[in-house]
Amino acid sequence: MIRNWIAKVAVTLAFAGSAMSVSAQAAQPIELIGVVKVDKVIVENGKEKHQLEDPKVVVPGDKLLFTTKYRNASTETVRNFVVTNPVPNGVALASDGADAQTVSVDGGKTWGKLSTLTVSDGKGGTRPATAADVTHLRWVLGVVAPGASGALSYNAIVR
Amino acid sequence: MKGYSRLLGTVGAAVAVFSATPALASGTASGTTITNSVTVNYQVGGVSQTATGASNSFKVDRKVNVTVAEVGTTTTQVSPGQTQAVTTFTVTNNSNATLDFALTAAQQVGGAGAHSNTDSFDVTNVKIYVDTDNSGTFNAGDTEVTYLDELGADLSRTVFVVADVPLGLSTGAVAAVTLTAASRESGASGSVGAALSQTNTGALNEVDPNFVDTVFADVAGATDGARDAAHSAKDDYTVLAAALTVLKTSKIISDPLNGTTNPKAIPGATVEYCISVANAAGSATASSVAVSDPLPATVTYDSGYGIFVDGTVTSGVCNSDGSAGGSYNSGTTTVSGSLSNVVAGATRTLRFRAIIN
Numbered sequence: 001m002i003r004n005w006i007a008k009v010a011v012t013l014a015f016a017g018s019a020m021s022v023s024a025q026a027a028q029p030i031e032l033i034g035v036v037k038v039d040k041v042i043v044e045n046g047k048e049k050h051q052l053e054d055p056k057v058v059v060p061g062d063k064l065l066f067t068t069k070y071r072n073a074s075t076e077t078v079r080n081f082v083v084t085n086p087v088p089n090g091v092a093l094a095s096d097g098a099d100a101q102t103v104s105v106d107g108g109k110t111w112g113k114l115s116t117l118t119v120s121d122g123k124g125g126t127r128p129a130t131a132a133d134v135t136h137l138r139w140v141l142g143v144v145a146p147g148a149s150g151a152l153s154y155n156a157i158v159r
Numbered sequence: 160m161k162g163y164s165r166l167l168g169t170v171g172a173a174v175a176v177f178s179a180t181p182a183l184a185s186g187t188a189s190g191t192t193i194t195n196s197v198t199v200n201y202q203v204g205g206v207s208q209t210a211t212g213a214s215n216s217f218k219v220d221r222k223v224n225v226t227v228a229e230v231g232t233t234t235t236q237v238s239p240g241q242t243q244a245v246t247t248f249t250v251t252n253n254s255n256a257t258l259d260f261a262l263t264a265a266q267q268v269g270g271a272g273a274h275s276n277t278d279s280f281d282v283t284n285v286k287i288y289v290d291t292d293n294s295g296t297f298n299a300g301d302t303e304v305t306y307l308d309e310l311g312a313d314l315s316r317t318v319f320v321v322a323d324v325p326l327g328l329s330t331g332a333v334a335a336v337t338l339t340a341a342s343r344e345s346g347a348s349g350s351v352g353a354a355l356s357q358t359n360t361g362a363l364n365e366v367d368p369n370f371v372d373t374v375f376a377d378v379a380g381a382t383d384g385a386r387d388a389a390h391s392a393k394d395d396y397t398v399l400a401a402a403l404t405v406l407k408t409s410k411i412i413s414d415p416l417n418g419t420t421n422p423k424a425i426p427g428a429t430v431e432y433c434i435s436v437a438n439a440a441g442s443a444t445a446s447s448v449a450v451s452d453p454l455p456a457t458v459t460y461d462s463g464y465g466i467f468v469d470g471t472v473t474s475g476v477c478n479s480d481g482s483a484g485g486s487y488n489s490g491t492t493t494v495s496g497s498l499s500n501v502v503a504g505a506t507r508t509l510r511f512r513a514i515i516n
Contacts, residue, residue, distance in 0.1 A: 034195055057358075059255070059374050068195075079202045085197045
């Protein structure tokens with residue numbers, strides 16, 4: 001009898017929660033758009049120029065720029081906004097600027113600046129982690145006001 | 160406790176998956192799809208919510224890169240008339256895909272060889288073999304080929320260019336050979352694939368990120384250019400011949416009238432003949448040196464004295480040394496004998512005596 005009552009309360013709560021977000025705006029208050037570009041170095045008049053292109057021709061060694069654009073499309077304030085981004089298979093985080101990010105080298109278990117992390121050296125010890133060891137990136141934004149938007153990006157190298 | 164250890168195992172497995180991205184020198188395999196996905200956790204009105212987003216995906220294109228390298232840093236030393244003289248190369252597929260490689264061995268006319276030398280002759284009967292048994296040395300088990308079949312990413316094969324050396328060449332003659340490996344489609348196993356072409360800017364497929372384009376990424380080789388899907392390396396053969404000088408000298412040992420005191424070359428006198436074989440400094444060791452000397456009818460072989468081989472010479476004069484050997488054929492009145500190996504700068508002799516008729 002008591003168990004039944006608890007179940008009923010849970011269902012009601014869940015219903016109330018979903019009803020609230022429906023009445024607030026759309027089912028998904030957060031809009032996400034993922035973009036990938038290739039950072040091609042073009043030599044023009046003897047000067048190197050970086051140009052972001054669509055990933056039509058991409059071979060190992062090419063530099064990529066992954067960007068996730070977000071927007072709070074609702075009228076509600078979004079709190080505790082945390083974006084977790086596994087580094088895709090086949091790419092490695094680019095070493096330039098890598099230490100500015102919060103990263104994980106153990107599949108998202110522990111997080112920190114790259115320079116503070118270590119990985120197994122395969123010989124029973126550990127060694128400082130490098131950009132190529134990064135498995136996940138994370139951005140902790142906290143509060144995203146209604147209508148606010150932004151972009152989170154990182155550079156990666158095709159392995 | 161049991162549950163805890165199982166949890167550890169799960170974490171370990173997850174880490175293994177993340178580090179499983181192949182750390183190949185040639186890079187991520189051609190055709191691999193790359194998609195960036197994110198998970199967003201947030202709260203609205205105190206209720207936790209999750210959103211996921213993904214970038215558009217694209218496929219890693221085919222990067223064609225091949226390297227041909229000479230094995231070792233020295234020329235292959237050969238003798239005139241040598242057959243199946245071997246130069247060794249490795250062909251490495253640095254592409255991120257399996258490919259075939261058409262092999263050609265070219266000779267050159269003059270010009271610089273591979274080791275600060277100058278090409279001066281051509282070898283003959285040039286063939287290409289693959290090191291079938293992976294022994295690193297050319298042997299009977301190796302197969303003659305015109306292409307390498309289905310060579311995987313980052314794999315390399317040892318390839319031998321095998322040729323014959325003409326006779327009549329002097330020490331220092333050089334024959335340079337260039338091995339070129341041209342990338343081909345992997346095609347069907349057991350046959351060489353079609354030629355590759357680069358999908359260049361403007362091509363229809365180029366607008367599709369999921370079409371696997373082909374990009375040539377090789378560097379220039381000995382005789383080929385950069386980004387032509389081929390690579391070449393040079394090696395050479397250098398002749399080291401024996402340079403033999405043969406000299407025949409004679410001296411009167413005795414005559415019937417003066418004995419051994421100031422003997423004269425009169426009938427009945429004994430004459431000692433010495434045939435010296437000298438090999439010039441810097442030459443190859445001469446082996447199987449056979450000396451034969453048909454005697455004129457005016458002298459008769461002195462069988463009592465016999466024949467001495469492997470004697471020495473001092474200041475151009477034969478010494479009375481050597482070991483008994485050789486033979487005399489009375490039918491052809493010919494003295495013959497074999498000398499031991501004559502190394503560079505050494506001289507060996509064959510001595511015998513005859514009576515003037």
